[in-house]
Amino acid sequence: MQKFKRKVFYLGGFDPRGVRFYHHLYREQAARHAALTGDPIDVSARRAGPASSAIWTVENPAAGVETDYEYLRWEDLVGKVWVRNPLTLAWRSIATYVGHARFMQFKRMKRLRPGPVLTICYPPFLAVMIPLLFALIPALLLWTVLPFWAAALIGIGVSAAFSGKWLTKLVVPWLLRFTYYHHGLAARGPGEALDERLDLFARRIVAELDGPWDEILLVTHSAGTILGMSLMRRIFDLRGDRLPDHFAMVGLGQVVPVIALRTDARWYHADLKALADKHFRYVDLSYPPDGAAYFNVNPFLLEGEAHAARVDMLSPRFHLFYRPENHNKGWSNKYEAHFDYLRVGDSVSPVDFISLTAGPRRLDDAIAAFRAIP
Template identity: 30%
Template sequence: MSDQDKSVRKRLVFYIPGYDPFHPRRYRELYRKESALQSEISGYDIGLKPKQGKGPYGWHVSASIDGADVETEIEVLYWADLVKTSMNMGIAATYGVMTRTAWTYIGSGALWRLMRLRKGPVIAALYPVGFLLLQAFLAWLVAYGIAQLAQLLLSGPFAVMLGWAVGAGAAYGVLEWFRRKDNKFFAYYLMHDYAYSARTNGANPLELEKRMSDFVARISDALASDADEVLVVGHSSGAHLGVSVLADLVRAGRVRDSGPTLSFLTLGQVVPMVSFLPDAWRLRADLSFLASQETPFWVDVTAPGDGCAFALCDPVSVSGVAPADKSQPLVFSAAFTQTLSPERWNALKRRFFRLHFQYLCAFDRPKDYDYFQITAGPKTLIERYEGRPASKSRIETPVNRYNRVTP
C-alpha cells in the first residue's frame, strides 16, 4: 500500500482521561488553546468546531498539515461521574481510606517495588498521606492549645471538658479549611485517586467495568465507520483503562482488516500503580495480550520531567507479564527539557500537575512528538512511528511481585 493510500483524511479520536472529576469541556478548551499555539510555532492550520457526529461529548477539528486537509472528530470517553462519586466522602471517611490505601501498598510490598522503578510517582503517592497527617497534627495542636488555655483562664470541674469541646470544634474547622482549599493542595484529590484502585486490590470496580463495556461498544461502532483511522488516547490513569478496553475489543473480533486503522497512544501512564497490586489479574492479562498483537499499534510516551508518571517504564515488561512474542508498546520520551524552551521549562518544572498534562500541550521545539499532528495530521500512528527506535534509557526490568494473569 502506498503512502498516499495510507494517508488520513478522516479520523475519529477517543480520549480517555485520567482520574479527573471535571467536565470534558476542560479538555476541549485545553485543545483549543494549545493547538492554536502549536500551529503558530510549527506553521500549520488547525481550528475547532462543535461536534458533528454522535456521542456524549467532543469537538470537531479541521486541519491543514503538510499540504493535506484532515477532518477529525474527538470524543471524550466520560467517567468523571464515577470519579466524583468516589470522591464524595467527608473528612473522617477520607482518613479511613488513607489508612486502608497505605496498608494495601505497604502490606502487599507493592510500594517498595514501585520505588525501584521511579521515585517521582511514589513520592506523589506518599504526598497526600504525609500532608493529611500534617493537617491532622495541626488540628490536634489547635485543640490542645485551646484546652490548655481554657484550664488557665477558667476554673471548676467543667473547664477541661469545655476546653476540649471548643478545641475539638476548632480542630474540625482547621481540617475543613484544608479540605475546602484542596484545589491548591491536591491532598484529598490524590488520596481518592490512589484509593480508587487500592480498595479492590487492583481489580476494576464493577461500575468502572460497566463503563468500560460502553467504551468498547462506542469504539466498535467507530471501527464500522468510513474513518481512515480510529485513535484511542489514554492519559494517566486512562492509559490502563485503554489497555483493557482495547484488549476486550480485539478479543471480541471487532477489528476488521478492511476497516479503519486502529491506533493506541498512552501518555504519562501510571500503569504500575495498578498492575503491581495483588488482584490486578485483569489488567496484567490485558497488558500481556495487547503486547503481542499487531493491531492496534501502541505508542507509549512519557518524560522524566513528569514526576507523576512512570517515565520510560515499559508498562508490560516492568509488570512482569511480557510474552515471548512481545512487540509492543513503542516506548519513548517527550523529552521536556529539550522540547520546551529554557524559559518555559524553568517556569513549569516545579508545577508537577501541570507538567503531567504537558503531553496534551504545545512544545516550543517539538521533535517527533506533536500531539496535534498525531490527532489531526495526515499520518496514522504507525505511519508516523513505524521503525522509530525506542528510547535507549527505557526500563524493562520485571520487578512486579504479582505477575499472575489469572486468579
C-alpha cells in the same frame, strides 16, 4: 486535494471535570498550535456521540487533515466516587494505605521507577504533618502569653484556615482521592457500571475500525492508561486477534503499575496476560520528571516476559519545547505537569497532543521526526 481522515478516541484519567473542560482545553491548545505554525486549526462545537461519548471535528485545512475526535466519557462515574468531605477522605485513606501496605509490590515499583513510590507515599505524611505544624507552631508561640487552652484553640483555627490551601498546592487531596479509588479498583475490579461503560467503548471502537479512516488512534491519559489495557482486551475479544494496520494505541503519562503491581488485582493481571500475544501498535509517552508516570516501563512486561505488540517507549522531552520559565516542574506543579501531555509548548513538537491528533503526520512518521531531534 483528498483529505487525510483521522479518527481519535480519547480516554482520560480520574477527573470529574469531564468533557466541557477537555473540549475547551483542546480548543485552547489548537489555537496555540496555530499561532506557532501559522496554520489555522478549526475545532467544532461538541456534539453527543453514540456511546457515552462526545464528538468534535478538527479541521486543519493547510495540512489537508480532518479529525473526528471522540471523547469517551466516564466522568459521571468518577463524580460518584469523588470524596469531597476532607474528614471522610482522611478516614478512607487509612484503609487505602493499609491495603497498599498489604498488596502493593513497593520494592518492584521502586526498581521500575522510584519517583511514583514517593508520589504514592508522601500524601498521607503531608496530610498529617502540615495541619499539625500549622496548629502547633502558633500554639506554642502564643502559649508564652496566653493560657494553654486559648493558644491551642487559636492554633487549631490557624491550621484550619491555612493548611487546606497548602495541601491543595501540593496536590495532596487529589492524590489521596486517586489512590483511594485505585485501591478499590485493584481489590474489587471495575464494578458493574464501569464494566458496562468499557464494553460500550469497545463496541464503539470496533464499529469504526473498518470506517473511512486513514488512521485510528486510541489515546489514553493518566488513569485512562490503566483502563485502556482492559479496553484493548475487550476490543480483541470482539474483533479477533488482529487489528487494522492503521490502528494504534497511545499512552500519555502511563500509570499501569498502580494496578498491575497489586498482588490482589488478579482480574487486571488476566487482562494484561490476554494482550501478550496480540499484534498491535503501542506508543508510550511518559516524562521522567513526571512523578506520577512510569517512564520507560513497558506495561506488557509487567505480567509476562514477551509480547507481540510493536512498542515504542519515549519521553516527550517537554524541556526542549518550553522556555524554562514556562516549564511545569517542582512539587507545587506536579498536577499541572501531568497535563502537559495534552498541551502545546512554546515551540511545536512532532508528538505534542495537537500534532498527533490534528497534524499531517501519521503516528510512525511523527515518532521518526521526534527521534531525529537532537
